[in-house]
Each structure stands twice: as structure tokens, then as C-alpha cells.
């Protein structure tokens with residue numbers, strides 16, 4: 001039985017750096033499921049920087065403020081290997097994967 005939480009090379013769909021997660025700032029509630037599931041430490045939860053708040057809708061701003069502006073942040077986006085675990089895990093359906 002393989003107890004290694006990291007997907008082996010056969011399960012990795014891409015080399016790192018080809019795709020990157022995109023977080024919908026109007027949806028993210030900082031629940032950190034992505035932090036837990038990503039084998040490559042792409043995410044951390046932290047305070048959304050002010051310069052990233054300008055594109056939010058009014059509802060998005062109200063929701064984000066209610067959560068103390070805590071959202072998923074991309075700390076190592078270049079590590080993403082497109083396993084898709086974060087997309088499936090996010091309860092707010094806030095993550096998509098886009099080609100860099």
C-alpha cells in the first residue's frame with residue numbers, strides 16, 4: 001500500500017509551471033481546504049492584500065470583510081502540477097486552473 005500523500009509521477013498531469021490555480025476572490029471564504037489537500041504547498045490562508053480587493057463585487061467585499069479578509073493566497077503557484085485536488089476540495093467552487 002502506498003502511504004505517500006504525494007502523487008507519483010504517473011498521476012501528475014503536468015510539469016510544474018505550466019498551469020496555475022486562479023482563485024475567484026468573490027467566492028473564497030478562506031476555509032483552507034486547498035491548503036490541506038495540495039501536495040505541493042501552493043496555498044496559504046492569509047489576509048487578502050488591499051490591492052487585490054479592488055476587483056471584488058459589493059457582495060464579494062461584504063463577504064470577504066465578514067471573514068476578516070482571510071482568503072486563500074498563492075504562495076508557491078509555480079509548484080502546481082494540475083492534480084486537481086484543490087478544485088475538487090474547495091467548498092465554494094472558487095478555484096480553477098489556467099495555463100500560465
Ligand code: SF4
Nearest residue numbers: 038080081083084086
Ligand atoms: S491542482 Fe494540485 S498541485 Fe495544483 S494547486 Fe491544486 S492541489 Fe496543488
